[in-house]
Every structure is written in C-alpha cells, then in structure tokens.
Amino acid sequence: MKLVNVAVIIACASLGACDMLSSKDLNKEKFEAYLTLKRIPLNDEARYERMKKEYNQRAALVSAIDSTKKLKPLTINAEVEQFRKQLVISRYFEQYLNDAVTDQGLQNFYNQNIENYKSRKIHAAHILFRVNPKMGEVERQALLTSAQDTYSKITSGNDFSKLAKSQSDDKVSGTKGGDLGWIKQGAVSAEFSQKVFNLKAGEVSAPFLTAYGYHIVKVIEEPQEITKSFESVKGDIRYQLRNQSKQAEMARLIKSAE
Structure with missing residues (x-):
C-alpha cells in the first residue's frame, strides 16, 4: 500500500469519517500537515486548492470503497496501525541519529582512532x-x-x-x-x-x-x-556510529517501556 493511500486512510480514521470533505468540514490543521509532508508551500494557492480537491476525492473514494463491505475494517486497521508504528520508529530514529551523529562527531572519532x-x-x-x-x-x-x-x-x-x-x-x-x-x-x-x-x-x-x-x-x-584520509572513511564511520547509537537508544527506549 502506497504511503499516500495509507496517509488518507489514517486521516479519514482520525476525522471519524471518510465522506467528501467540504471546505467547511476540512480539518485545516491536518490537511496542512499533509501538505507539509508533500513539501507543498502553504502560500501556493493554486497547488493548495488542487491538493485540497485531490485530498477530498481520495477521502470520498475510501468512503465509497468502505461502503461496499468488501474489505474487513479490522484487517485494514491492523495494517494501518502496523504502518503507523513503523513510521513512528523510522521518523524518530531519523531525527535522533541526525542529532546524535554529527560531522564533528565523525571527525572526532577519526582523530581518536587514527591508528586504525x-x-x-x-x-x-x-x-x-x-x-x-x-x-x-x-x-x-x-x-x-x-x-x-x-x-x-x-x-x-x-x-x-x-x-x-x-x-x-x-x-x-x-x-x-x-x-x-x-x-x-x-x-x-x-x-x-x-x-x-x-x-x-x-x-x-x-x-x-x-x-x-x-x-x-x-x-x-x-x-x-x-x-586513509578522513573523507575516504567518513561514510564507514558514519555507518558504524549511527548503528551503535541506534542500538543503544533502542535498548534504552525498550528498557524505559518495561
């Protein structure tokens, strides 16, 4: 299932319905979060209106499909929930590792382990x-x-x-x-x-x-x-440190949830 389709399903579920959304009914905050995800400027009026129409059409499509009763809601919800979990984990570690493993950190590691x-x-x-x-x-x-x-x-x-x-x-x-x-x-x-x-x-x-x-x-x-120059091993160091940081943070999070 494509990310956009899942995003629509999640959006519809969170709104409580998947009916055609009018400009009045459209949850502006959630819709603009969707535009941010798609990297569409909020001040681009033409694209804003075009995406709003597409957003509404997809919501209506999901509503129509849902009314056919051909799909099991529990199965769809389970799939959406698994996608949401994976997305949360992925986004969290993407941000965490960008903060934890910096270019300066790579240089420091290289300097401290130059003999290697x-x-x-x-x-x-x-x-x-x-x-x-x-x-x-x-x-x-x-x-x-x-x-x-x-x-x-x-x-x-x-x-x-x-x-x-x-x-x-x-x-x-x-x-x-x-x-x-x-x-x-x-x-x-x-x-x-x-x-x-x-x-x-x-x-x-x-x-x-x-x-x-x-x-x-x-x-x-x-x-x-x-x-070996720093530039020639920078990628390997980044991979090593990101992997170590991820494992350590994952262990910390799991322990904190026990």
Whole structure:
C-alpha cells in the first residue's frame, strides 16, 4: 500500500469519517500537515486548492470503497496501525541519529582512532616455486632444491628479474620480472608478510614456504606508512556510529517501556 493511500486512510480514521470533505468540514490543521509532508508551500494557492480537491476525492473514494463491505475494517486497521508504528520508529530514529551523529562527531572519532586507519605497504618482487598439495615429500624437497639453486644464482650476481621470468611458476608476475607491485601488509599470508616486511630495499630473502609454495622475495622499495584520509572513511564511520547509537537508544527506549 502506497504511503499516500495509507496517509488518507489514517486521516479519514482520525476525522471519524471518510465522506467528501467540504471546505467547511476540512480539518485545516491536518490537511496542512499533509501538505507539509508533500513539501507543498502553504502560500501556493493554486497547488493548495488542487491538493485540497485531490485530498477530498481520495477521502470520498475510501468512503465509497468502505461502503461496499468488501474489505474487513479490522484487517485494514491492523495494517494501518502496523504502518503507523513503523513510521513512528523510522521518523524518530531519523531525527535522533541526525542529532546524535554529527560531522564533528565523525571527525572526532577519526582523530581518536587514527591508528586504525594506518597501514603499511611495500614494493616487492618474488620468484615462486609452486607446491601442489598432492606432492610427496621427495617432490617437495626437489622443489626446495631448485629454489635454493636459484637463490644461489641471485646471490652470485645473476639478475633477479631474468630469473623470475624463466623460473617463476607465477606467470603473471613472472612476465614483469617478478614484480608484485605495492603490497599492503595483511593482504597476503602471514608468513609472506612477516618475511617481506622485515627486508630492506634491494635485499633478497632465502627461499621460504607459504601455502602457495617456496618464495624468493626481493624488496624493490622499502615499506611506507599510509593513512586513509578522513573523507575516504567518513561514510564507514558514519555507518558504524549511527548503528551503535541506534542500538543503544533502542535498548534504552525498550528498557524505559518495561
């Protein structure tokens, strides 16, 4: 049921009848509240008269439908009452949250929790020797030996980028000399992060194992700390604070009604 139709039914019920309302019978206060809901200026005479006519016609329509006895008044009233309750709850929290969660409040929360919006990133490359879960110990050991041989070549002066192109099982990064781009800490496995974020620029790690296989990692650029701007997280903060405020106020209201 559309809001306008429900509003008419509520209006009719509150007036005690749904007959055609004359200018004399029209409850001016309630009608003008309806115009305010529709965002129609009260000083716009043309629209005022047009809406009054529409308002009366809808009231008359409801009266005519009611006289057919095809609808059960108790069912309609129950539906209207449920709509009214939901509307009251919705309007209340809309106003309450607008007052409770302000732009200044969002900024204060951001400032007080700035560490939560900081992260580290690092520019790295790797050579991957992929491990298949079905591999036996002998195959795994052979793979590790290959990784160690490649590492020895790198420490002996061979070009990391060329070896990545020819040896890495990660063909996507391999075509770029193993370059993984900027990696955010925590976005990769814990083992990988722990190893790579403890290396310095230009440093190459010995082979180490993750769920993907054996990696040899080279740091291209050292870690940088990045802080998300307030504007980039403002929406998330607003959602979080509004949700927290709503739950707290709802609990308070329910407790006060007990």
